[in-house]
Amino acid sequence: xxxxxxxxxxxxxxxxxxxxxxxxxxxxxxxxxxxxxxxxxxxxxxxxxxxxxxxxxxxxxxxxxxxxxxxxxxxxxxxxxxxxxxxxxxxxxxxxxxxxxxxxxxxxxxxxxxxxxxxxxxxxxxxxxxxxxxxxxxxxxxxxxxxxxxxxxxxxxxxxxxxxxxxxxxxxxxxxxxxxxxxxxxxxxxxxxxxxxxxxxxxxxxxxxxxxx
Numbered sequence: 001x002x003x004x005x006x007x008x009x010x011x012x013x014x015x016x017x018x019x020x021x022x023x024x025x026x027x028x029x030x031x032x033x034x035x036x037x038x039x040x041x042x043x044x045x046x047x048x049x050x051x052x053x054x055x056x057x058x059x060x061x062x063x064x065x066x067x068x069x070x071x072x073x074x075x076x077x078x079x080x081x082x083x084x085x086x087x088x089x090x091x092x093x094x095x096x097x098x099x100x101x102x103x104x105x106x107x108x109x110x111x112x113x114x115x116x117x118x119x120x121x122x123x124x125x126x127x128x129x130x131x132x133x134x135x136x137x138x139x140x141x142x143x144x145x146x147x148x149x150x151x152x153x154x155x156x157x158x159x160x161x162x163x164x165x166x167x168x169x170x171x172x173x174x175x176x177x178x179x180x181x182x183x184x185x186x187x188x189x190x191x192x193x194x195x196x197x198x199x200x201x202x203x204x205x206x207x208x209x210x211x212x213x
Contacts, residue, residue, distance in 0.1 A: 064089035066115055077108055077130050077193065086210045088114035088124060098127035098196075104140035106131050106194075114207070124199035124207050131192050141189055144196060145169055148185055158188050165190045168208065172201060 068083035068090040083090045091113050098109035106129030116122035131137040145152070152169040159165065166189030173184075184201045186208050187194065197207055 063087045064116065066091060069093060075108060077128075078110075080213055081110070081112065081128070082212050085114060085207055085212075087116040087122070088207060089116070091115040098129050099140070099144065102140055102143050104131065104136050104143060106140065116203075122200055122203060124197050124204070126195060126197050128193060128195040128213070131194075134192060137189060137192050137194060141187070141194055144187055144194065148187075158190055160190065170205070170208075 064084055064087050066089035069092070071078060071081055071083070071090065071093045072095075073079045081090070081093075092111075094111045096109060097111045098106070109127070109129030112126040112128070114124045114126065116124075129140075131140060142150075148171040151171075153172040154168075154170040156168050157164050157166075158168055168186060168188035171185040171187075182201055183198055184204045185196065185198050186204055187196045188208065189195075190213065193213070195211070195213060197204060197211070199207060
């Protein structure tokens with residue numbers, strides 16, 4: 001019986017030695033495979049989650065039935081204006097027409113129209129502009145908010161790459177006493193840029209969440 005136990009022990013030792021040698025020989029390959037997988041996962045996350053980079057390149061943000069117009073690309077702000085936002089497509093572009101009565105005048109400004117349905121019921125009207133510095137932007141933002149009563153129903157932070165770059169203000173009741181009672185207004189800032197969107201109450205927050213600017 002002792003001989004049997006000794007033999008079993010020797011067999012076990014030989015088995016474990018073989019396993020250890022196998023792992024030692026192949027651990028570089030195993031660790032390399034794991035490392036490669038981790039790198040691929042990180043790259044995929046960055047490309048798909050970093051403000052819409054790969055999603056925009058592959059057209060995954062374009063779920064619109066319309067073909068967007070080509071806006072001018074003479075300034076960095078013009079280049080950054082999205083042509084598509086989920087089901088919305090850029091259908092109209094006008095320069096220098098946003099907030100004409102502001103005391104804090106923007107360096108450049110635009111009014112845009114995004115369309116998502118044939119009957120225009122889902123249209124979103126966008127005004128955006130850029131100011132020379134954050135101080136001038138803050139003055140302009142105060143003016144714009146006050147034009148809607150300065151009492152937003154919802155506010156929050158705007159973040160880019162984990163950094164806070166501004167705030168958003170949703171005025172869901174701002175147009176209730178006007179002709180478009182089913183519409184809301186959302187205003188947000190990104191450092192020296194202000195964007196204002198007006199559209200259907202039920203859809204406007206979706207538009208804001210998908211707008212890469």
